[in-house]
Amino acid sequence: MTWTIHVANASGRLDGLVSPIRAAIERAQARAEAVTEPVDLDVVIQAWPGRVIAHLGHAGYAPTGDMIQLTFDPANSNCAQNLGEPLERTIVHELHHALRWRGPGYGRTLGEALVTEGLAGHFAQQLYGGPPEKWESSLDAEGLAQAASDAAAAWDDEAYDHAAWFFGTAPAWRGYALGYALVGRHLAARPKETPAKLIHAEAASFRDTLKSTFG
Structure with a gap:
């Protein structure tokens, strides 16, 4: 199965970060697929200043069973140093949400x-x-x-x-x-x-x- 990565970087804010972000996505996918069924998934990479977890410099969101969104604030001093395991943990957290959307969903209560x-x-x-x-x-x-x-x-x-x-x-x-x-x-x-x-x-x-x- 394929994870298709979409880089939203018209502003150029993510220049220099895309390669390590892609590498983290690939590592997280491989680790997750060792214990889950592989799925097709869209992964959106975007820059959104101020809309991240401050101590990480990034945040994740899974709006549907087909997509996860990874948001980065390159101006945050913690962003670049958290593109390894901290980012991978965010990715698999959101993947679990996406997979759950394919069953009972996130939940209403x-x-x-x-x-x-x-x-x-x-x-x-x-x-x-x-x-x-x-x-x-x-x-x-x-x-x-x-x-x-x-x-x-x-x-x-x-x-x-x-x-x-x-x-x-x-x-x-x-x-x-x-x-x-x-x-x-x-x-x-x-x-x-x-x-x-x-x-x-x-x-x-x-x-x-x-x-x-x-x-």
Whole structure:
């Protein structure tokens, strides 16, 4: 299967970065396809100053099952130094989202979003190991317990505030941290399962873990 790379660089902002970005995409694809079914995928590379994760200098997005978008801010001082494994981890995270779009989708409820993000985070962990990302470890035990309590009450809510849960400031990245912890506890209790095997798992199968392991 083919990943088709589209470079949006009319501005020239990505000059000098395209080659290492392409190399990272190729490495991430090879590593992911060792544990998943190969798929055809469009990968869009674009520059968008200020619209990245500050400490990385890049960001990813998977709007559909057929595309992932990789956004870079070349003016960010962290951009060039994170085009190796940090970028590869972003790519496989977004790939997991794209593959999940081909099954149950990203999700419309809070619970579904928590599971989708947690699975993608653990997929990167499955492939690369290492410590969790900053957004996956942003809550202490007390913060996780409070977030779990709030999520249990709003699990099926389709009107939840996604920006507040995942990008808010009180605290930041709350949804990512809870989703990562939730999926981690689910996997710990089921050692034969992996994020690659759970790409199309229904979010409902994680709800008991939320109820039974946080407190």
